Amino acid sequence: MELREVLEALKKAGKITDEDIMEIVGPSNEFKQLVDAMHLLLCTKNHDTECSYDHEDVFEKYWEAPAHVEWCEKVNDFLSAFKLDDRKGLAAMAAALQIIGSQPRAVIYLITKYFNERPNDDQDQAPELGG
Ligand SMILES: [Zn+2]
Numbered sequence: 521m522e523l524r525e526v527l528e529a530l531k532k533a534g535k536i537t538d539e540d541i542m543e544i545v546g547p548s549n550e551f552k553q554l555v556d557a558m559h560l561l562l563c564t565k566n567h568d569t570e571c572s573y574d575h576e577d578v579f580e581k582y583w584e585a586p587a588h589v590e591w592c593e594k595v596n597d598f599l600s601a602f603k604l605d606d607r608k609g610l611a612a613m614a615a616a617l618q619i620i621g622s623q624p625r626a627v628i629y630l631i632t633k634y635f636n637e638r639p640n641d642d643q644d645q646a647p648e649l650g651g
Contacts (some may be wrong), residue, residue, distance in 0.1 A: 547583060547592060550606035557613050558598070559591045561628075562635055594635065
């Protein structure tokens with residue numbers, strides 16, 4: 521049995537939660553890739569003055585720095601809204617990126633619309649879709 525299967529069995533049995541795992545091992549590589557991709561694609565803030573995400577990698581534990589924590593929460597909300605785990609979320613993002621290659625405006629519109637309509641998320645603004 522793979523470690524992932526053991527963890528899934530323990531979760532199913534109610535012995536541990538995602539939060540327990542996160543507390544011990546931190547976010548998975550799939551989750552981190554997904555957060556990086558979503559930030560890259562969706563963050564509409566100015567990266568010199570408004571968003572520190574791109575500058576936080578100077579910290580040893582940059583996944584605990586403010587902008588990384590904020591984007592981890594956004595991605596967690598996104599994954600639970602669509603009932604996806606880290607792997608499926610990353611696969612969904614990869615699929616979305618492929619579609620973006622052919623239908624960029626439609627996909628970016630839908631994703632930013634999703635993020636901008638989340639509660640308590642009023643700082644984000646929709647990107648310019650024209651041009
Ligand atoms: Zn940003």
